[in-house]
Amino acid sequence: MRLVHALAVAALLVLPAQVQAQKNGGELIFPVPSEPPSYDGHREETFGLIHPIAPFYNTLLRVDPNDPSGTKPYPSIAESWTKSADGKTYTFKIRSGVKFHDGSTLTSKDVKASYDKIIFPPEGVGSSRKGQYAVVESVSTPDASTVVFRLKNPSGSFIASLLSPYNFIYKADILAKDMHWYEKNIMGTGPFTFAEHVKGSHVVGKKNANYWDKGKPYLDGFRAIFIRSSAAQVAAVRGERAHIQFRGFTPADRDNLKAALGDKITVQESPWDCILLVSINHDKKPFDDKRVRRALTLALDRHQASEALSKIAIVKSVAGVQVPGTPYATPPEELNKLAGYWTDINKSRAEARRLLKEAGLPDGFGFTFKNRGIPMPYEPLGVWMIDQWRQVGLNVKQEVIEPAAYFGVIRKGDFEVAMDFQCGYIVEPDLDMYKFLSVDRNPANYGRYTDRVLDDLYDKQNRATSDEERKKYIRAFEKRLLDEEAHYLMTLQWHRIIPHSSKVKGWTVTPSHYLNNTLDVVWLDQ
């Protein structure tokens, strides 16, 4: 008995300070820069849905809320899971005692109905992430507490795909009556219950007293206020009308808040799983010539830009196809061997000029660069690139297109070189590299190329049986994409800066602004 007691005391001593100091109560107030079109996570794609609506729901699995890499699977509605030897069957044990906000009990039937809606939506029902689950053959429920996913072939990213914060578990009976019910209504099993949504203004959630994770949530509630203007969001935090904004602020905002509020502000930062890419239209001459494309990437001094632009824009790390610091990211010393990543910019630009000469363009040439009309970070990155290209003899004219019309324009191929954008909810090679597959496999490849070698490398990494094997194929994919063929150019990885009230505890920044918004572990030190 004494031994048990001693161990308990020792365990308490080694617990992190925040675990010992958790306090109950208070309302977390946060601005949200955009508002969700509907409440249906299976249909929508915006963080404007996740930030105010995710606290009302649970997902089958989630990302470990304390993991700053935002990649570790963590139990949620499923308390455990197993994978079959052939890697094609995943069995999930559903937690008992989980109640919907209407008092009914969640069973495997609800999980199946929710995933059926996502993966096999009936006609007339939209699912944004159906394509991510093309590998799933069936979802079945042998009993009330077991869900089985059967895959067509083994997939290295299947578990990661279940960490999607959008995959809310809905009630099967409601879906059976009306598949569109969740577009206009909220009823989940999450740590907060829905109180009100005043359109254009705010969403309010109240503590779910019957939450299955006993003792949580710590907050009495939350209030998500829709504030479009970034200056007004910063003012809200500075004026202590809000505790935190979960998407991110600029370096200047961070510095101003810190200077104004000192210790009252805590800053958390992370590389951000968003990046601006440069699409090079392979259908337009001379961009069908890989020497010209390589010259474009070789002209860019990414290392200098990382230093300079990180002071004024939400970008920082020099990156390949994975967010730096995450499990499959290429180490910097290896990345720096790729064209456009060399640390000697003079050597790099000399090579760019040589390639242009070899391609029959010794005096350079002119082209139009289409950019999206969003100030941060499109504007500074656009200006930077045009200046870099000018230094190897390229005369670039920038054409800025209004945001809502932008992707319609570049999807039609009406451009030579254009800014493109990718943002993920989790860092996972399958998701992050899908963009670059041949155009017949992914119409969102605006470079409009076909590269079967690249496709093959993608498939091989997806089916790799060990981490080392997967890394090998990812490196080969990255080298072909960014160096040998220079199909796409990477700019700099976005950098997520969250300056928040020091009263906010228990929240960890990750590379994704879609993660860690369930708010069950967040508390206020007041």
Add this chain to the structure above:
Amino acid sequence: MLQYIIKRLLMMIPTLFGVAVIIFLLLRVVPGDVVEAKYMTQGSQFQSQDLMDIERKKLGLDQPLWKQFISWMGGVLRLDFGLSMWTGSPITEEIKLRFALSLQLAVMATVVATLLAIPLGILAAIKQDTWIDYGVRVFSIAGLAMPSFWLGILMILVMLIVFKWLPPMVYTPFWVNPWDNMAQLIWPALAVGYRYSAVATRMMRSAMLEVLREDYIRTARAKGLWLKLVLARHAMKNAMLPVITVVGLEFAFLLGGLVVTEQVFNLNGLGLLFVEAISHRDYTLTQALVLIVASVFIFVNFATDIAYAWLDPRIRYR
């Protein structure tokens, strides 16, 4: 007078129809639609053409333009503006939510502007070329030179830096909590009202100067009437005509045009809704808002004309 009113009312119908046709066509000329705005701008790796097709069909965007127009006009004639293409909610509900705030702000700004403009304009006119006139001119030209959103930003910075206080970020109706309501709306009302008053002050001053030089004013003064009485009974009524036009047009503008000021103070008003509707390519909501704002302008013009006719009998007898 009745005939005059009926004639003006009937002229509104072709004007509104013209506005409806123009906005319907203009929106469709602009590249992109609500489905692209919703599903192609988030940087998602997976873009589902199926989903986009389903959504377009649901919204009727797969129909020919003439069918879309007839269906929309049919609804408008029944005063049913339909559903927002972005949220799927009834448009009347979307607008009703914001209208109270926009109307209150427009009324408050008009009150601020009128309370400043009329006395200052009269004072500047009767004290022409004195230091009072110069002072009023500086005050009003400064108001014209400073955009109201910029003044709003300055106000917020002063409140934040000096008083460590920020107005509430969420709108509370006056009847729910008058204090919170005023704490939020008084600042934008002052910022907007000041710029608005600058225009009206200049107008009041010049109109007053013109009227003060009229023969009937000189006659009234020559008869020995007291200056205040001359101003109140004879000069002001005539000098108010151009000021009423300015106040009316500004009021109509304030209902839907305070886009940046609403962003600065985070006001959930019609101006912000307008911008969001356009950037989301929410055709139905944009069309409804344009029609409503056009109607407000037409009615305000109508009311101004009626006021003109009341103030100046020559107009109604023409």
